[in-house]
Amino acid sequence: MTAPExxxxxxxxxxxxxxxxxxxxxxxxxxxxxxxxxxxVAQDTQDSIxxxxxxxxLDSLSAREGEIAxxxxxxxxxxxxxxxxxxxxxxxxxxxxxxxGYGDLPDIDQLSLGRDGAYQTDxxxxxxxRMASAQRQLSVDGAPVLVTVSVAQTRAGQRETVAQIAxxxxxxxxxxxxxxxxxxxxxxxxxxxxxxxxxxxxSRRGPKDLRPVRGPVPSEMAPLVTSxxxxxxxxxxxxxxxxxxxxxxxxxxxxxxxTVRTQxxxxxxxxxxxxxxxxxxxxxxxxxxxSRAAGQLLDHAxxxxxxxxxxxxxxxxxxxxxxxxxRLGPVADLRDISIEMDAKNGPVVxxxxxxxxxxxxxxxDNAIKYSPTDCExxxxxxxxxxxxxxxxxxxxxxxPPGIMSMTDRFSRGTNAEGTVGSGLGLTIAHEVMxxxxxxxxxxxxxxxxxxxxxxxxx
Amino acid sequence: xxxxxLLAALICALSAWISLAQAFEIEAEATYGxxxxxxxxxxxxxxxxxxxxxxxxxxxxxxxGLAVDYTVVSSSELxxxxxxxxxxxxxxxxxxxxxxxxxxxxGLTRAHGSAATDLVPxxxxxxGHVYAFxxxxxxxxxxxxxxxxxxVPRTRQELIxxxxxxxxxxxxxxxxxxxxxxxxxxxxxxxxxxxxxxYWRLTEVMGNLETRLYxxxxxxxxxxxxxxxxxxxxxxxxxxxxRTDLADRIQVIELADYTTMMLRxxxxxxxxxxxxxxxxxxxxxxxxxxxxxxxxxxxxTRYPAETTHDNVTYRPIRLGPGLLVYLDAMKRSRFLYSWxxxxxxxP
Numbered sequence: 001m002t003a004p005e006x007x008x009x010x011x012x013x014x015x016x017x018x019x020x021x022x023x024x025x026x027x028x029x030x031x032x033x034x035x036x037x038x039x040x041v042a043q044d045t046q047d048s049i050x051x052x053x054x055x056x057x058l059d060s061l062s063a064r065e066g067e068i069a070x071x072x073x074x075x076x077x078x079x080x081x082x083x084x085x086x087x088x089x090x091x092x093x094x095x096x097x098x099x100x101g102y103g104d105l106p107d108i109d110q111l112s113l114g115r116d117g118a119y120q121t122d123x124x125x126x127x128x129x130r131m132a133s134a135q136r137q138l139s140v141d142g143a144p145v146l147v148t149v150s151v152a153q154t155r156a157g158q159r160e161t162v163a164q165i166a167x168x169x170x171x172x173x174x175x176x177x178x179x180x181x182x183x184x185x186x187x188x189x190x191x192x193x194x195x196x197x198x199x200x201x202x203s204r205r206g207p208k209d210l211r212p213v214r215g216p217v218p219s220e221m222a223p224l225v226t227s228x229x230x231x232x233x234x235x236x237x238x239x240x241x242x243x244x245x246x247x248x249x250x251x252x253x254x255x256x257x258x259t260v261r262t263q264x265x266x267x268x269x270x271x272x273x274x275x276x277x278x279x280x281x282x283x284x285x286x287x288x289x290x291s292r293a294a295g296q297l298l299d300h301a302x303x304x305x306x307x308x309x310x311x312x313x314x315x316x317x318x319x320x321x322x323x324x325x326x327r328l329g330p331v332a333d334l335r336d337i338s339i340e341m342d343a344k345n346g347p348v349v350x351x352x353x354x355x356x357x358x359x360x361x362x363x364x365d366n367a368i369k370y371s372p373t374d375c376e377x378x379x380x381x382x383x384x385x386x387x388x389x390x391x392x393x394x395x396x397x398x399x400p401p402g403i404m405s406m407t408d409r410f411s412r413g414t415n416a417e418g419t420v421g422s423g424l425g426l427t428i429a430h431e432v433m434x435x436x437x438x439x440x441x442x443x444x445x446x447x448x449x450x451x452x453x454x455x456x457x458x
Numbered sequence: 459x460x461x462x463x464l465l466a467a468l469i470c471a472l473s474a475w476i477s478l479a480q481a482f483e484i485e486a487e488a489t490y491g492x493x494x495x496x497x498x499x500x501x502x503x504x505x506x507x508x509x510x511x512x513x514x515x516x517x518x519x520x521x522x523g524l525a526v527d528y529t530v531v532s533s534s535e536l537x538x539x540x541x542x543x544x545x546x547x548x549x550x551x552x553x554x555x556x557x558x559x560x561x562x563x564x565g566l567t568r569a570h571g572s573a574a575t576d577l578v579p580x581x582x583x584x585x586g587h588v589y590a591f592x593x594x595x596x597x598x599x600x601x602x603x604x605x606x607x608x609x610v611p612r613t614r615q616e617l618i619x620x621x622x623x624x625x626x627x628x629x630x631x632x633x634x635x636x637x638x639x640x641x642x643x644x645x646x647x648x649x650x651x652x653x654x655x656x657y658w659r660l661t662e663v664m665g666n667l668e669t670r671l672y673x674x675x676x677x678x679x680x681x682x683x684x685x686x687x688x689x690x691x692x693x694x695x696x697x698x699x700x701r702t703d704l705a706d707r708i709q710v711i712e713l714a715d716y717t718t719m720m721l722r723x724x725x726x727x728x729x730x731x732x733x734x735x736x737x738x739x740x741x742x743x744x745x746x747x748x749x750x751x752x753x754x755x756x757x758x759t760r761y762p763a764e765t766t767h768d769n770v771t772y773r774p775i776r777l778g779p780g781l782l783v784y785l786d787a788m789k790r791s792r793f794l795y796s797w798x799x800x801x802x803x804x805p
Contacts, residue, residue, distance in 0.1 A: 078780025
């Protein structure tokens with residue numbers, strides 16, 4: 001497959017990048033959300049335990065003999081120890097004076113201290129603390145006293161909880177992200193597979209396969225396939241029309257040409273002046289050349305037509321070659337060229353006899369045409385190793401290096417670049433062999449060329 | 459008038475100087491290892507020198523370049539020494555779990571972690587600062603001679619019944635801690651009060667029998683050994699067992715309904731001059747207490763680290779902020795009032 005002329009990026013890569021980027025953004029967002037949530041939950045947990053502690057201390061307060069009695073329950077502080085190993089501080093104020101506890105705890109933000117108590121984050125004893133406070137009115141000797149209880153705890157446990165969740169979140173996020181990357185790659189590959197399948201199906205086709213593309217494709221690709229099929233149909237139509245046109249033209253040219261040739265020969269007999277004779281001879285030669293070219297064009301059109309619907313019969317290629325050599329003998333004799341036939345055994349191939357004869361005729365024609373006078377052409381037919389071969393060997397100096405190197409130059413559309421005479425003949429032979437599932441091989445041997453038609457034996 | 463002011467100022471300054479020079483009361487001091495070594499590890503402790511010497515010697519003996527200064531104080535003096543910055547100590551060892559907890563809670567200790575600290579069960583350490591290295595029972599110590607003909611009580615209920623039924627025999631011959639004077643006695647009493655209502659009835663019964671109050675376990679053990687005291691409640695079992703010389707005259711009983719276990723703890727101080735050595739000594743203590751092998755110099759009985767079916771009666775006092783509750787001045791005075799009230803009760 002050749003690289004596309006202008007690849008403007010790849011759908012697959014673009015899909016992968018977009019999916020992975022989306023996954024990365026989602027993962028990061030999820031991580032941030034989880035961390036914030038964890039922080040809030042940890043904070044709420046700590047707050048509720050602190051407030052439970054404050055409440056239990058508040059409940060233990062009583063007024064006795066004109067004094068406020070404080071009997072902190074064991075659980076009030078031990079419950080804080082159950083959650084984390086953080087430092088714990090408390091303070092009990094009665095109308096602003098310290099009753100007991102850590103008197104130097106931070107002041108309470110009075111504005112936020114409502115009925116449900118208040119929470120605050122502060123610094124104490126060199127560490128960040130979270131403090132919960134609440135108040136209660138006590139009647140001491142008939143006078144109301146406002147008692148404020150604060151319980152505070154350092155935040156190492158909370159930090160540790162958040163860090164643990166962060167580590168877990170990081171782990172899960174990474175796994176999620178990796179899974180997304182794999183998923184993205186698989187998805188992208190899946191998404192472009194129908195495109196690749198279509199490209200493969202089209203590029204695997206033989207040069208003459210102009211059938212429409214069948215088989216299911218995703219609905220997004222249906223318009224592409226429809227227009228591709230439309231294009232193929234138009235191409236096929238236009239190709240067959242131009243072939244018809246060429247065949248028609250060749251046919252129409254050939255008949256008048258033979259009339260002109262006959263007239264030229266008659267004229268040659270009448271004319272005696274040597275320069276006139278030379279001119280006429282040159283004219284006859286040019287007419288032959290044109291006629292031959294027209295014949296080849298007709299042959300080619302015929303090959304193209306028949307190759308599509310091959311009529312296979314058992315063909316004795318040795319007999320076929322002998323017949324052809326016999327028929328071409330007179331033409332060769334004219335130039336003192338002898339054709340030697342060497343058929344070792346008679347292999348039978350399954351094929352279209354007319355096409356095979358046509359192919360061999362074109363090859364022999366070339367050999368005769370390019371061989372100098374008074375030399376020999378060897379034709380041999382042999383079978384070996386599941387392969388039958390007709391080989392034509394001449395002494396005409398061989399192929400120019402340009403033709404030698406390429407058999408695919410015979411393909412349609414590029415054959416105009418080759419030499420019209422031999423190029424078209426070899427193209428015909430090549431197409432015939434291809435239609436039969438065989439091949440055409442070209443070689444230079446000694447002072448001549450060696451062309452072989454290879455058939456696969458069943 | 460002026461002279462009086464001057465005199466007052468002088469007295470103030472003098473007393474300030476005195477308190478600065480001797481901010482706390484030292485009971486005993488000893489130096490182990492190479493006494494002239496320049497590197498020193500200073501330990502302040504409530505544990506008796508006699509009890510603790512072998513374990514220090516085992517440590518100091520490993521390094522000729524080290525001297526270990528060991529200072530014995532009472533648990534309250536230990537707090538004063540550290541809070542007033544009375545001495546640049548590296549390691550604090552105390553049986554007063556509540557005070558050790560407060561020390562750490564107030565940020566005067568530093569964290570320590572090592573391969574050895576992993577041996578310590580979770581309930582025997584707090585914050586990675588305070589590590590327990592012993593379990594010592596609050597035991598009943600009795601004089602077998604005084605119990606002649608009587609069945610030895612196995613639970614507090616049996617003890618109450620026994621004391622009630624033989625009030626005449628035991629009157630004036632029951633002893634326990636004066637919890638107002640002894641931090642450990644107070645700790646045991648508060649744990650008892652938390653553990654069971656039986657304790658208050660026991661206290662009232664003991665009050666009726668004119669129970670004698672002592673400051674220390676040592677004194678109670680002595681009195682029991684002479685037979686002057688028949689039964690002493692909440693005596694530190696490790697001290698009683700250490701008195702092998704009195705083994706035939708006293709009997710140590712761990713009550714089966716529950717036995718409070720005091721954990722002796724150590725913590726490296728925040729202002730330690732030699733925290734590395736303090737950590738090494740702490741590891742040394744921990745390995746002796748919780749390590750897989752028993753060592754000969756460990757002065758205490760080893761109790762299992764895990765609670766099993768056989769030792770459900772052992773209740774180690776839990777380290778943690780709960781202990782701070784009973785240190786609260788108002789809580790303490792209230793508890794003391796209730797306790798003294800029960801002890802005073804008249805038939």
